[in-house]
Amino acid sequence: MMRSLYSGVSGLQNHQTRMDVIGNNIANVNTYGFKRGRVDFQDMISQQLSGAAKPTTEVGGVNPKEVGLGMTVAAIDTIFTQGNLQSTGVSTDLAIQGNGFFIEKNGEKSYYTRAGAFSLDNEGTLVNPANGYRIQGWMARTIDGEQVLRTSASPEDLIIPVGSKDPAKATSNVNFACNLNKNTPEIPEGANEADIMKGTWATEFNIYDSFGNKHNLSVAFTRVPGNPNQWVAAVQVDPEAAQERDTRIGLGTTDGMGTTFTINFDNNGILSSVTDSAGNNSNPEGEIILQASYNVPESNPNEDGTPYRQTFNLNLGTIGSMINTVTQSASTSSTKAFYQDGYTLGYLDNFKIDSSGIITGVYSNGTNRTIGQIALATFTNQGGLEKAGNNTYVESNNSGIANVGVSGIAGKGSMLAGTLEMSNVDLSEQFTDMIVTQRGFQSNAKTIQTADTLLDTVINLKR
Numbered sequence: 001m002m003r004s005l006y007s008g009v010s011g012l013q014n015h016q017t018r019m020d021v022i023g024n025n026i027a028n029v030n031t032y033g034f035k036r037g038r039v040d041f042q043d044m045i046s047q048q049l050s051g052a053a054k055p056t057t058e059v060g061g062v063n064p065k066e067v068g069l070g071m072t073v074a075a076i077d078t079i080f081t082q083g084n085l086q087s088t089g090v091s092t093d094l095a096i097q098g099n100g101f102f103i104e105k106n107g108e109k110s111y112y113t114r115a116g117a118f119s120l121d122n123e124g125t126l127v128n129p130a131n132g133y134r135i136q137g138w139m140a141r142t143i144d145g146e147q148v149l150r151t152s153a154s155p156e157d158l159i160i161p162v163g164s165k166d167p168a169k170a171t172s173n174v175n176f177a178c179n180l181n182k183n184t185p186e187i188p189e190g191a192n193e194a195d196i197m198k199g200t201w202a203t204e205f206n207i208y209d210s211f212g213n214k215h216n217l218s219v220a221f222t223r224v225p226g227n228p229n230q231w232v233a234a235v236q237v238d239p240e241a242a243q244e245r246d247t248r249i250g251l252g253t254t255d256g257m258g259t260t261f262t263i264n265f266d267n268n269g270i271l272s273s274v275t276d277s278a279g280n281n282s283n284p285e286g287e288i289i290l291q292a293s294y295n296v297p298e299s300n301p302n303e304d305g306t307p308y309r310q311t312f313n314l315n316l317g318t319i320g321s322m323i324n325t326v327t328q329s330a331s332t333s334s335t336k337a338f339y340q341d342g343y344t345l346g347y348l349d350n351f352k353i354d355s356s357g358i359i360t361g362v363y364s365n366g367t368n369r370t371i372g373q374i375a376l377a378t379f380t381n382q383g384g385l386e387k388a389g390n391n392t393y394v395e396s397n398n399s400g401i402a403n404v405g406v407s408g409i410a411g412k413g414s415m416l417a418g419t420l421e422m423s424n425v426d427l428s429e430q431f432t433d434m435i436v437t438q439r440g441f442q443s444n445a446k447t448i449q450t451a452d453t454l455l456d457t458v459i460n461l462k463r
Contacts, residue, residue, distance in 0.1 A: 098413020
């Protein structure tokens with residue numbers, strides 16, 4: 001009789017625990033990145049009234065007789081299924097599609113979270129604004145002029161220097177890919193200016209000096225009389241100030257060179273060779289790169305008193321190729337220089353985060369710079385993580401050590417900027433569980449009431 005009372009009590013207590021978990025799930029139905037809990041029950045030890053007996057020659061086997069002593073909570077699992085993704089339009093909001101956790105640091109203590117409602121503090125550090133924990137990743141380092149991410153290193157704080165300067169860079173490479181019309185008329189001797197313009201294809205392109213000043217690069221292509229597959233190109237930086245700029249161009253050097261070079265095509269209109277003003281010929285294969293230089297205005301002279309000159313490469317393309325190369329075809333002369341790598345001073349105006357967690361700075365001068373990359377952590381047993389409040393988790397003895405790496409590697413999910421992951425709580429499921437839990441609680445309460453009635457009957461036997 002007493003056993004049923006204690007069984008009923010265990011049922012009441014543990015159904016109350018299940019109700020507590022359901023209540024917490026429902027309370028966090030709108031908590032970003034929240035993962036619902038689930039209570040698993042199991043029966044407790046049973047009292048054996050008699051053991052089992054094996055069959056004999058006279059009788060068959062007998063099963064054991066056992067009376068259960070109630071139930072208990074087997075586990076309270078955290079269910080890490082994917083929550084729905086909600087677009088917010090905020091660039092610092094992040095969601096993880098797939099496995100993984102963001103890493104937050106409070107001093108030397110690491111926390112892990114699925115909630116990506118981040119922002120910048122007054123120092124530009126990417127943080128969780130609710131508690132000030134700093135988001136971890138890798139900052140880009142400048143090595144030989146290139147932005148490099150060392151994701152094998154230990155994660156660090158991510159700092160986005162909004163308003164920082166991107167210094168001006170002088171143009172060092174200009175690439176040409178124009179087509180020269182095969183049917184362009186040759187320029188006869190003594191031609192007037194109008195005839196010269198008809199037989200010339202001129203291109204203009206902006207380049208930059210080391211101060212970030214813009215200059216006009218002009219290249220005029222003219223058919224060579226008597227040679228159907230040969231053109232002369234005249235190069236000038238700032239033609240209106242040609243004498244001050246003193247433009248020179250040549251193969252491998254500009255010392256003592258003039259402003260022109262000759263381009264030769266084969267009978268298919270494909271680039272075959274180049275000859276500079278000193279008679280130097282290009283290599284028979286590979287890219288054709290000429291070196292050009294000009295005087296930089298308002299600059300300090302060199303130590304020997306000569307004007308300070310800026311040098312850049314003029315790339316005409318690859319011999320024998322039609323891709324991104326100067327060509328000669330019987331169609332309209334087209335395009336001009338399509339690439340140059342110089343720019344003026346700029347400021348970091350904005351930034352964006354891609355699906356790999358790479359943070360790219362967008363500067364006012366039109367350049368983009370890799371600033372850093374957000375780290376993700378995965379665990380062998382993410383269900384073993386301990387909840388630490390503030391939508392965070394910490395490692396436990398059964399979770400395993402955090403495997404930190406980049407998005408998309410070793411089972412880690414991808415990131416979506418401007419998006420947050422919603423709670424994975426399903427209200428219809430929770431309300432159904434609430435009904436089942438309520439019925440279970442009522443049934444166990446009824447067990448106690450019935451057992452009490454039976455005990456009352458026993459007590460009244462003496463009257």
